[in-house]
């Protein structure tokens with residue numbers, strides 16, 4: 001096989017892409033619509049001209065820093081595949097901890113009212129709907145583009161979810177829920193990580209929350225009280241260094257049984273508390 005012909009094989013194109021092998025594999029899988037086993041079993045498979053051109057174009061964009069998930073248009077979360085676009089945050093593995101915390105508080109066979117605030121791609125709401133089919137799930141976001149994508153994802157997973165465009169609680173009137181979950185923006189305005197890696201390509205609105213990154217969490221803690229049923233839980237994700245602050249805010253607002261969970265890296269990542277009982281007197 002000539003060098004040019006070799007460049008058009010799965011192994012050759014990946015090797016010459018200049019990408020980390022893991023990235024090259026994900027992009028090649030997307031271009032050929034195959035799984036990893038195919039790539040391992042058929043390194044000599046020859047790409048046609050259109051496939052090769054698409055792979056090379058994606059490789060260029062990846063070398064320029066674009067996240068793999070935006071190039072392939074998909075990302076797995078809690079074992080489900082979600083469509084992703086630059087209008088939404090790329091779902092993170094840490095957020096699975098928030099899902100676990102919510103599932104632990106939702107009855108398996110009873111009904112419950114759940115609100116996913118700032119739903120983005122819809123990943124949290126959709127996983128909850130799939131695991132708790134009797135729950136009535138409402139999901140909100142301020143971004144119309146994010147909501148359109150979340151609706152598509154819900155339809156693809158046959159998840160029954162009510163979507164509402166809302167600036168935090170503004171469009172929810174006096175509605176109350178048994179569990180409110182949220183992965184809000186929690187990055188500080190001047191955080192140097194904003195100019196590094198994948199986050200450079202994600203919507204600022206999905207990441208940044210004021211000078212200390214706490215503005216959205218403050219809103220959640222303050223206003224969730226007016227939208228929780230008696231015995232209802234507020235559960236939210238936060239930065240690795242915001243656990244102490246989150247606990248302090250929950251405590252000051254009168255929430256009870258406050259807790260913080262650590263992610264797989266051992267970092268404080270999810271906090272929550274039970275409706276303040278005084279609030280319902």
Ligand SMILES: C[S@@+](CC[C@H](N)C(=O)[O-])C[C@H]1O[C@@H](n2cnc3c(N)ncnc32)[C@H](O)[C@@H]1O
Nearest residue numbers: 089091118119120141142143167168183184206
């Ligand atoms: C960190 S992303 C979370 C997305 C998704 N829940 C996830 O975990 O992948 C935060 C989301 O908050 C939304 N958002 C930002 N400001 C908002 C506001 N004022 N009201 C409602 N949603 C807002 C953004 O559009 C974005 O989708």
